[in-house]
Amino acid sequence: MTTDLHLSDDNTTLPPRRTRRRLLTAVSAVVAVTAVGTGVFLLYGRTEPAPEPTATTQLPPATEKVVRGDLVEEVRAIGPIRFSGKRAIRNQMQGIVTWTAEVNDTVDRGEKLYAVDDKPVVLLLGDLPAWREFAPKMTDGKDVLALEENLAALGYMGFTVDEEFTGNTADAVKRWQKNLGLPVTGKLELGRVVFLPRAVRVGGVTARPGDPAERGAEILRTSGATRHVAVDIPVAEQDLAVKGAKATVMLPDGGTTKAVVASVRTTKLNKEGKSVVPVSLRLTDSEDLKNVQNTEVVVVLKRTEAKDVLSVPVTALLPRAGGGYAVEVVEGTTVRSVPVTTGAFADGRAEVSGPGLAEGTRVGVPKL
Structure with a gap:
């Protein structure tokens, strides 16, 4: 191989020139990840x-x-339909059970829960349980107020709705007793009415016609009459699940119904160890749910941005x-x-x- 030599200005020999070479470098496109608002996006080929x-x-x-x-913005979650507020109805009368409401019956204000000696035990709405006989000259109390509120709601008037059981209250009770087929006395013995916060659904019957109606014996098992769906929402989406927010529920038959967020509980860890927020939704259209029992549904929560x-x-x-x-x-x-x-x-x-x-x-x- 021949090497070219060259001379300096003073005729001294210099080392050979080296050929310059360009180093070609392959540059890979970099994909950058940038957070924007609530979204994350990729910048293609951009650095x-x-x-x-x-x-x-x-x-x-x-x-x-x-x-x-x-x-x-939308989040979907799966959860079971169920009735809330389970409780047992216990008898305070003495005699023989002659009739009971049936499983899946809904019992509301003024309607019969069961009967003892062929006389009805009636549901009234209120938070304070009945704990004494109602009669003229009884001491004033919130239970009297609850009774009078129910009589007024059922259309029996002629008295002042307050905590005092007066003669006018007794007259309204008599009119009510007559329509119920009860002895017209103006008094209500302990156990004749059952106060519950809301209408109930009968979930089980534990006494049958012919059974002794002993005091304290369980007669019925009930729950709230309104269906609820319980779901867990990811913590990142919890701002969609505020109390009162509307939701759509997708039913197993392909139909849909409406729901409203009834309660939002404290954050917890689910089975996978992820933080979630338990949410209960009240289903608002019972007509869509006649044939929906013991099943899971998809809840869709949305918010228009x-x-x-x-x-x-x-x-x-x-x-x-x-x-x-x-x-x-x-x-x-x-x-x-x-x-x-x-x-x-x-x-x-x-x-x-x-x-x-x-x-x-x-x-x-x-x-x-």
């Missing part, structure tokens, strides 16, 4: 903020259309130099960077507005 608006022919990996519509807006996938947003975001609008083989103003974020999409953006405009996104 620097997007440049100010320019046109190029370098197409993005994929495109999506700009969509017009509502931005809705913005109405009738343009939106893009959050993955379409690219950071701009100096702040803010841009999207790459793709028109045929031309790509231009368009600065956008962002608004609400929901379900992986972002509200946007910007020059030339319209429903159906295609913007660049990472390839799935």
